Amino acid sequence: MKRITGILLALLAFSSHSALAQTYPTKPIRIVVPYQAGQGTDVATRYLAEHLGRALGQPLVVENRAGAGGNIGAAEAARAAPDGYTLLMGTNGTHVLNQFLYPSMPFDPVKDFEPVALISTFPMVILANPNAPYKTMADLLADAKARPDAINVGLPSTTSRLVQELIQKQSGALMRAVPYKGSGTSMTDLMGGQVLVAIDTASAARPFVATGKLKALAVTSLKESALLPGIQPATAQGLEGFQVVAWNGLYAPRGTPAAIVQKLNAEIAKILALPEARQRLLELGHEAAGGAPDSLDRFARSERDKWGPLIKSAGMKLE
Numbered sequence: 001m002k003r004i005t006g007i008l009l010a011l012l013a014f015s016s017h018s019a020l021a022q023t024y025p026t027k028p029i030r031i032v033v034p035y036q037a038g039q040g041t042d043v044a045t046r047y048l049a050e051h052l053g054r055a056l057g058q059p060l061v062v063e064n065r066a067g068a069g070g071n072i073g074a075a076e077a078a079r080a081a082p083d084g085y086t087l088l089m090g091t092n093g094t095h096v097l098n099q100f101l102y103p104s105m106p107f108d109p110v111k112d113f114e115p116v117a118l119i120s121t122f123p124m125v126i127l128a129n130p131n132a133p134y135k136t137m138a139d140l141l142a143d144a145k146a147r148p149d150a151i152n153v154g155l156p157s158t159t160s161r162l163v164q165e166l167i168q169k170q171s172g173a174l175m176r177a178v179p180y181k182g183s184g185t186s187m188t189d190l191m192g193g194q195v196l197v198a199i200d201t202a203s204a205a206r207p208f209v210a211t212g213k214l215k216a217l218a219v220t221s222l223k224e225s226a227l228l229p230g231i232q233p234a235t236a237q238g239l240e241g242f243q244v245v246a247w248n249g250l251y252a253p254r255g256t257p258a259a260i261v262q263k264l265n266a267e268i269a270k271i272l273a274l275p276e277a278r279q280r281l282l283e284l285g286h287e288a289a290g291g292a293p294d295s296l297d298r299f300a301r302s303e304r305d306k307w308g309p310l311i312k313s314a315g316m317k318l319e
Contacts, residue, residue, distance in 0.1 A: 024084055024260050025058040031087045031250075034073025034094055036066045036182075040203040041248050044120055044286045045089045048250075048268070051277065055267045068102070069158055069318065070094040075106035078113065082255030084264070088113065090251045096303040097158050100311040101318045114261050115296040116250040117268045120286035123221035124163050124244050125205045125228060127198045127214050129190055137218035137237035140197065144173035151175045154198035156186035158318070162307065163199045163220060163244050165314045170239055190214060201246055202227040203285020220244040227285060247289070249296050265293055 031049055033042050042064060049060035065073030074094040080086035088094075095109040107113075126137055134140045144151050153175040155161045161177065168174055178195050180186040183204040190198045191213050202225060208214040209228060218234040219225045222243050225233075234242040250268065252261060269290055271277050278288040291299075 024263065025056055027085065028059045028061050029053070029056070029085050029087060030080075031060055031062050031089055032073045032077040033062055033064050033089050034066060034070035034077075034091075035064065037064045039183075040122070040201055040285055041089055041091055043284050044248055044281060047277075047280060047284060048119060048271065051271045052264075052267055055271065069098050071098055071102065071106055074109075077251070078107040078253055080253050082114075082253040082257075084252060084256055084260040086253060087116070087264075088251045088253075089119070090249050092245075092247050092303060093158055095249065095251070095300050096307055097162065097311070098318075099304075100308050101158060101316060103317065109300070112254050113251040114254055114256050115293045115300070116252055116261055117265045117293065118289040118291050118296040118299060119248045119250055119268070119272070120281055120289050121245050121247045122202050122227060122286050123219040123225050123233075124159060124199055124246060125202045125209075125219050125231070126163075126217045126234065127190060127200060127205055127209070128217055129193055129196055130212065130215050131193070132196050132215065134215070134217060136232070137234050137239070140217055141167075141171050141173045141238050144175050145171070148174040149176045151197055152178050152195040154178050154180055154186040154190055154195040154200075156180040156183045156198070156200055156204075159201075159244065159246050160199040161316065162310065165316070166242070166244065166310060167234075167239065169310070169314075170242065187214070201285065206285055226282060226287060247299075248286070249300065261293055 031045055033045050035041050046062050049062050053060040065076050070093045074088055077086055077088035099105055099109060128134050153164060155164060155177055183200050186198050187208060189195050209216045216228055216231045218237055219228055219231050221233055222235055272288045272290040281288045
C-alpha cells in the first residue's frame with residue numbers, strides 16, 4: 001500500500017508540474033544580472049530577455065545586483081522561490097572561480113541552482129598599447145622573460161588575473177600585475193600608456209581594436225575567434241594548449257520544476273539558432289552557445305576541475 005501511495009503521489013506531482021509548465025509564465029519573470037549595467041553580461045542578457053519574453057508572452061525584467069565579484073546577485077537569486085519567476089545569468093565567475101577565491105560563499109554554485117542553458121562564450125584577449133614594440137604574443141613573452149616584472153599588465157577582472165597566472169606558470173614570463181576595478185579604467189590607462197599591456201574580454205576589447213586604439217596580440221581560445229578575426233590564439237604563439245573561455249549561463253533556483261527548466265531551455269534554443277540572433281550576439285561580443293541543461297552542468301564542472309587547482313597553487317584569495 002505504501003508503495004502504491006508513493007507512486008500515486010509521484011504521478012500527481014508530475015501531473016502538477018506538467019500543468020504548471022503548460023501555463024507558465026503567467027506574470028513577468030525577473031533575471032538577476034550580478035554585475036553592473038552596461039557590462040558584457042548585462043547587454044547579452046538584455047538582448048536575450050527581449051526575445052525570450054516575446055516567445056513566452058511575458059516580459060523578462062533584468063535586475064542588476066552587482067558586488068563581490070557577482071556573489072551578491074547570485075546569492076539573491078539562490079534564495080528566491082523556485083517557481084521559474086526568478087532566474088540568474090551566471091558566469092564563470094559566479095559558478096566556477098569565486099568558490100576558490102573567496103574565504104566564504106553566500107551560496108553553493110552546484111547545490112543552490114538548476115542549470116538552464118549555456119548562453120554564450122567569449123575568449124579573453126591579450127592587448128597592448130598601439131605604440132608597444134610587440135607585434136605578436138611571442139614578442140611579448142620574449143621581452144617579459146628578458147625583463148622579469150618590468151612590464152606592467154592591467155588586470156580588470158578575476159579572469160584576467162587568472163589568465164596572467166596561467167601565462168606565468170606555463171611560460172615563465174613574469175609581468176607586474178596592476179589590478180583595476182573594471183574594463184573602463186583599464187582600457188583608458190592602456191591607451192594612455194600607464195600600462196603597456198592588459199588582459200580583458202574580447203567583447204570589451206573589440207571596439208578599441210577595430211579603431212586601432214589598441215593592439216590585440218592573442219586570444220585565449222584554441223582557435224581564432226569570430227569576435228576578433230585575424231588574431232592568432234595564444235596556443236599558436238608559444239603557449240601550447242592555452243585556453244581560457246569566459247561564459248554566461250542561465251540558471252534557476254534549485255527546486256525549480258524540471259518542466260519549467262525544459263520549457264525555458266527549448267525557447268532559448270530556438271532563439272540561439274536564429275542567424276540574426278547569433279549575429280547580433282556576435283556584435284555585442286558574444287559567441288552564441290546553447291545545449292541541454294545537463295551540458296551546462298558538465299561544462300561548469302569541468303571548468304571547476306581546471307581552475308580550482310591553479311587558483312590554489314597560486315595562493316590567490318579575495319576578500
